[in-house]
Amino acid sequence: GQQLNQSPQSMFIQEGEDVSMNCTSSSIFNTWLWYKQDPGEGPVLLIALYKAGELTSNGRLTAQFGITRKDSFLNISASIPSDVGIYFCAGQLWGAQKLVFGQGTRLTINP
Amino acid sequence: EPEVTQTPSHQVTQMGQEVILRCVPISNHLYFYWYRQILGQKVEFLVSFYNNEISEKSEIFDDQFSVERPDGSNFTLKIRSTKLEDSAMYFCASSERYGYTFGSGTRLTVV
Numbered sequence: 331g332q333q334l335n336q337s338p339q340s341m342f343i344q345e346g347e348d349v350s351m352n353c354t355s356s357s358i359f360n361t362w363l364w365y366k367q368d369p370g371e372g373p374v375l376l377i378a379l380y381k382a383g384e385l386t387s388n389g390r391l392t393a394q395f396g397i398t399r400k401d402s403f404l405n406i407s408a409s410i411p412s413d414v415g416i417y418f419c420a421g422q423l424w425g426a427q428k429l430v431f432g433q434g435t436r437l438t439i440n441p
Numbered sequence: 442e443p444e445v446t447q448t449p450s451h452q453v454t455q456m457g458q459e460v461i462l463r464c465v466p467i468s469n470h471l472y473f474y475w476y477r478q479i480l481g482q483k484v485e486f487l488v489s490f491y492n493n494e495i496s497e498k499s500e501i502f503d504d505q506f507s508v509e510r511p512d513g514s515n516f517t518l519k520i521r522s523t524k525l526e527d528s529a530m531y532f533c534a535s536s537e538r539y540g541y542t543f544g545s546g547t548r549l550t551v552v
Contacts, residue, residue: 361539372445372532372543373484380539418484422539427472428486428497429541 333357336419336432344440349406351417351435358399359421363429364391367416376417377404406437414439443467445544447533453550454523462518462547464533473516474534474541475508477501484532490516523551 336353343349353362361380365373377388379395379402386393392405406413419432446465454460466473475487488498490508507519516535520527530546 363541365543370546370548372534372545374543375541378540420484426497427489427491427536428474428499429476429484430486431484433483 334419334421334430334432336435338435339433340436340438342438342440343409345409345411347409349409349413349437350403352401352403353419353421353432354401355421355430356400357421357423357430359430360399360424361422362393362395362399362402363420363422364393364402364404365418365420367418367434369415373418373420409437409439411439411441413437443542445533445535445542447531447544447547449547450545451548451550453552456525456551457522459519459521460523460549462520462531462533462549464516464518464544465514466516466533466535467542468514470535470537470542472496472536472538473508473510474536475518476532476534476543478530478532478546480529487518487531520549523549525551527551 334353334355364376367373377393383397384395390407416434416436418434420429448463473490476484478484486499488502489496509517528551532546533544534541
């Protein structure tokens with residue numbers, strides 16, 4: 331089945347640092363999404379990408395959809411304590427409704 | 442902002458018992474989903490539901506599981522004869538064509 335390989339698995343950074351994480355796949359996706367999950371909560375959509383090469387920002391977050399539609403990165407600039415959580419990439423294949431999730435990146439911020 | 446509501450937030454059940462997890466999707470959404478997340482792992486697709494029938498299901502969604510939209514607002518997941526390995530967070534989600542919204546989840550513990 332389709333798999334998204336997300337890295338790194340975890341990150342430990344200082345407050346104020348920039349963060350970068352990425353996902354790759356052997357499959358071509360129609361849509362690529364980035365979610366954040368806080369403990370005990372459901373995933374919350376951060377950024378949605380629909381076009382190959384698309385670069386989209388949401389405040390301090392920036393994400394890009396790879397030209398081949400097989401990869402994406404998420405950057406967080408000037409991290410703050412509330413950025414702590416697990417970040418998931420998720421892809422949606424052409425003609426399908428289900429999402430395929432990556433394994434997640436756990437972000438920890440030292441004050 | 443519209444929400445997907447899930448009840449209960451926690452459910453503890455004995456092995457072999459049946460459980461029903463309930464969801465109220467966003468009212469104008471047409472697609473409904475169930476996902477699960479075993480503790481510490483990624484979010485996995487179970488089933489999608491559109492036009493009053495299952496549109497796609499994963500290999501996890503076997504005869505033990507069923508979904509129903511009993512009225513115009515609720516969407517339920519029934520798990521028959523629960524097993525220990527069914528312990529997980531179960532997330533309901535809904536969407537128009539794009540743009541999933543997830544609920545906060547039901548934590549199911551099978552003892």
